Amino acid sequence: MIFEKETSASLVAYRLMNQHAVSVDIKILTICPTMDLIAACTVNGDVWVARWFTALEKNWTLPSFKYQNEKVETITWRPDGRVLAIGYSSGIIRLFNVDTSDMIHELSRKSMGDDARADSAPIMFLCWEQDSVNFDSETNLYENVYSIEKYLPRLSTLPNSKMSKVLGCSYNKAEHETDDDCNTTTDLLIAGDEHGNLHLSVYGIYNLEPISLSKQMNRKNVQILNTAASLDLSTIALLLKSDDLNPASQPSSDTNMTMTCYTIALFNTGWLHTNKQQIRVLSQRYTTIKFLISYIAEGLRQMETEYKHMKDSEAAHTEPFKGVAEKNEDFWKSQRLPEPTLSVEYCRLLATGRPSAMLAQFVEKHSTKRAIKDWENKGIKSLELIRELIHDYIRPACEKLLLQLSALVGYSKWPQKFGELGLEEQSIHSCVILTGRLIKRLEELLLAINEERVKFKDFHEWLQIEFDCIVTTERTSAAPAPTNINVERIASYLRHSLNKDVFREFFVRNESATISLSQFDFSLDRQQSSTSLPSRVAYPYDFIRTQEYDNESLALQCFIEELAKRCDDVSSSTAHYVAASVSLREYWDFFAEMGDVDESSEDEKMRLTDMRITNETTMNHLYVAFYSRNVSTSEPKCFIWRTCLASSDTPTPCEISTVNLKNPVNETEFLQVKGLRFFDDERLDLLVCGIDEKGMELHYFGEMKYQESPFAKHTMSPAIANILTASSQRNSPLLHNYCLITQFRPSHLVTNGLRGLVIILSENRRRMLIFDTNEEEEEEEENS
Numbered sequence: 172m173i174f175e176k177e178t179s180a181s182l183v184a185y186r187l188m189n190q191h192a193v194s195v196d197i198k199i200l201t202i203c204p205t206m207d208l209i210a211a212c213t214v215n216g217d218v219w220v221a222r223w224f225t226a227l228e229k230n231w232t233l234p235s236f237k238y239q240n241e242k243v244e245t246i247t248w249r250p251d252g253r254v255l256a257i258g259y260s261s262g263i264i265r266l267f268n269v270d271t272s273d274m275i276h277e278l279s280r281k282s283m284g285d286d287a288r289a290d291s292a293p294i295m296f297l298c299w300e301q302d303s304v305n306f307d308s309e310t311n312l313y314e315n316v317y318s319i320e321k322y323l324p325r326l327s328t329l330p331n332s333k334m335s336k337v338l339g340c341s342y343n344k345a346e347h348e349t350d351d352d353c354n355t356t357t358d359l360l361i362a363g364d365e366h367g368n369l370h371l372s373v374y375g376i377y378n379l380e381p382i383s384l385s386k387q388m389n390r391k392n393v394q395i396l397n398t399a400a401s402l403d404l405s406t407i408a409l410l411l412k413s414d415d416l417n418p419a420s421q422p423s424s425d426t427n428m429t430m431t432c433y434t435i436a437l438f439n440t441g442w443l444h445t446n447k448q449q450i451r452v453l454s455q456r457y458t459t460i461k462f463l464i465s466y467i468a469e470g471l472r473q474m475e476t477e478y479k480h481m482k483d484s485e486a487a488h489t490e491p492f493k494g495v496a497e498k499n500e501d502f503w504k505s506q507r508l509p510e511p512t513l514s515v516e517y518c519r520l521l522a523t524g525r526p527s528a529m530l531a532q533f534v535e536k537h538s539t540k541r542a543i544k545d546w547e548n549k550g551i552k553s554l555e556l557i558r559e560l561i562h563d564y565i566r567p568a569c570e571k572l573l574l575q576l577s578a579l580v581g582y583s584k585w586p587q588k589f590g591e592l593g594l595e596e597q598s599i600h601s602c603v604i605l606t607g608r609l610i611k612r613l614e615e616l617l618l619a620i621n622e623e624r625v626k627f628k629d630f631h632e633w634l635q636i637e638f639d640c641i642v643t644t645e646r647t648s649a650a651p652a653p654t655n656i657n658v659e660r661i662a663s664y665l666r667h668s669l670n671k672d673v674f675r676e677f678f679v680r681n682e683s684a685t686i687s688l689s690q691f692d693f694s695l696d697r698q699q700s701s702t703s704l705p706s707r708v709a710y711p712y713d714f715i716r717t718q719e720y721d722n723e724s725l726a727l728q729c730f731i732e733e734l735a736k737r738c739d740d741v742s743s744s745t746a747h748y749v750a751a752s753v754s755l756r757e758y759w760d761f762f763a764e765m766g767d768v769d770e771s772s773e774d775e776k777m778r779l780t781d782m783r784i785t786n787e788t789t790m791n792h793l794y795v796a797f798y799s800r801n802v803s804t805s806e807p808k809c810f811i812w813r814t815c816l817a818s819s820d821t822p823t824p825c826e827i828s829t830v831n832l833k834n835p836v837n838e839t840e841f842l843q844v845k846g847l848r849f850f851d852d853e854r855l856d857l858l859v860c861g862i863d864e865k866g867m868e869l870h871y872f873g874e875m876k877y878q879e880s881p882f883a884k885h886t887m888s889p890a891i892a893n894i895l896t897a898s899s900q901r902n903s904p905l906l907h908n909y910c911l912i913t914q915f916r917p918s919h920l921v922t923n924g925l926r927g928l929v930i931i932l933s934e935n936r937r938r939m940l941i942f943d944t945n946e947e948e949e950e951e952e953e954n955s
Contacts, residue, residue: 205252258294367393441752846920873909
């Protein structure tokens with residue numbers, strides 16, 4: 172036993188909860204922070220979520236072919252364990268419901284403007300941080316100003332929609348966030364892409380603009396290795412790997428060498444901290460608005476599908492008449508008659524009661540009574556579905572959207588709280604007007620549908636009767652006309668509807684008719700009369716006077732596209748201001764080395780890093796653990812670095828403690844660290860490998876009480892410097908508690924500080940051990 176004679180280390184029997192084996196190598200493994208679940212990505216690209224407490228029961232699997240040409244790069248859990256975030260090589264982050272595997276939201280990265288590469292850069296790092304400091308009672312004031320939303324019915328799931336579950340789940344969650352009894356904390360999804368850009372998303376849904384770490388730190392090939400956030404989200408610490416661009420640090424002789432730096436960077440989150448209550452409320456509004464617009468757009472797409480079905484059904488009945496007319500072309504040309512159409516022939520039949528030869532030929536050869544009835548049924552069904560979509564789905568969503576936009580209007584008039592967050596009343600005003608115009612356009616479509624349905628029904632009742640008369644040999648002139656047929660409505664249908672595409676203006680966009688950008692920008696009327704206050708248009712606006720807003724009838728899709736664009740501009744304005752307030756406070760290059768740029772072997776070098784911000788009584792500290800082993804060098808390096816997170820912008824002092832890696836039973840050998848993770852504010856968990864006095868290789872899982880380590884102060888400027896040489900005089904013991912791993916050769920360590928769980932993965936990445944290291948729970952069970 173390597174640590175048997177160490178006075179500072181003690182053998183501990185951690186409770187082995189379970190051990191499992193899988194058939195495919197595991198590439199990524201994570202533990203749910205709140206439930207007995209693990210999420211894994213295999214080398215084949217499949218992602219699965221499983222329960223581990225008894226047998227390894229897979230709840231669901233996301234196959235690799237689900238998203239073709241996209242590779243899973245990283246996985247993280249939302250702090251409540253209900254949502255799984257997956258980062259892909261395409262630069263997209265997808266959020267999945269852990270219970271149902273439904274995709275809740277797809278998060279595309281915002282553009283960097285001049286750097287278009289950021290849109291498709293692979294997501295290499297994900298971390299979901301939560302604000303643990305509850306807001307005061309003032310928070311509910313923002314949310315309850317427009318409490319009428321809580322008394323409106325929830326939106327129904329759109330029928331026959333692949334994305335209906337996604338929209339419904341997302342919207343209902345966003346709607347629930349504004350409840351009085353909901354948790355008043357803020358979630359922040361932190362992501363890093365391959366091109367060194369930092370992406371922040373409030374609740375993992377509301378995107379802020381990307382922050383270029385390469386530009387802020389004058390580095391290239393920046394890669395985020397780890398992150399930590401303070402409890403109030405006022406500070407974000409990043410552990411970065413990058414290449415130095417400083418010419419002074421580059422050797423003049425070696426052009427094939429580069430300086431690789433490991434850097435700790437502290438960012439002040441700016442308004443994410445000082446205005447987090449307002450940002451939380453705005454992000455909820457923006458999220459709800461985005462889901463409502465997606466919901467409305469999906470409803471309009473379904474309406475357009477029914478419109479096309481209706482057109483196809485009519486064309487299937489009327490198109491064969493063109494062939495009949497072509498066969499009789501000589502006849503109607505010799506009589507100098509205009510080219511016959513089916514509507515004209517039906518009008519002649521309606522007026523005279525006798526079909527023409529061409530109409531009789533068409534009915535006998537190309538039409539049946541069953542086909543006519545099928546045309547009627549499909550047309551009536553499509554009209555009723557479109558009307559149902561408007562009444563039960565799209566119109567209620569538009570009303571909810573108006574309430575959300577009205578709330579933003581109210582916030583824009585509150586400069587004391589929201590004046591710095593980019594809210595402009597005129598921009599929101601234009602969104603309100605567009606929504607109202609969309610509602611008005613839907614009302615126009617409803618009126619057209621109601622009128623068309625009656626005429627369509629009467630026409631088909633008349634056509635069914637006339638069909639029997641056409642196919643019979645004789646029809647007496649004295650035969651009475653049906654009394655329940657409205658000739659006027661039938662004539663109107665034949666003249667204006669048959670083969671006329673009466674709904675075209677609602678579903679087919681007119682390229683020449685566009686919504687002018689300045690058309691909805693209304694300036695406030697500040698003409699003073701008897702008062703000095705400017706007069707504003709009252710909310711809600713009068714949507715009936717549409718002639719003030721547009722002069723042409725536009726397709727419904729034009730309105731929703733323009734509305735989506737303008738609402739995105741409103742939310743992007745806030746995202747820009749908030750992201751611009753995030754500033755680099757200071758950074759330290761705590762480790763650097765020269766390396767061959769062509770060297771890509773991971774076996775030759777191994778580095779393990781982790782970081783954590785501790786919440787201590789007097790002040791908060793940032794801890795960073797680092798281990799580096801290079802086969803070409805004899806001595807590996809392992810140390811713990813910390814600094815105080817003071818509120819001032821002055822440079823903060825740094826401290827370091829070097830970890831003793833010498834083998835207690837063989838002073839000439841150094842122990843290898845295979846896994847390194849901060850467990851909580853007191854423990855650092857490690858996987859250690861060494862050779863005992865008999866020459867046998869032993870593997871240990873243990874813990875270090877890192878706050879008790881002997882730290883030495885040092886001063887370090889933000890420049891390349893190796894600080895270990897000056898700080899290696901005071902060594903910290905490697906392990907305080909440990910246990911021997913005999914089941915397999917371990918290679919990877921996964922921790923879960925919230926529930927005291929640790930997973931150790933085997934070297935072949937197909938076996939795992941799950942330990943419960945919570946000593947308090949064990950003592951309670953023994954006492955009971």
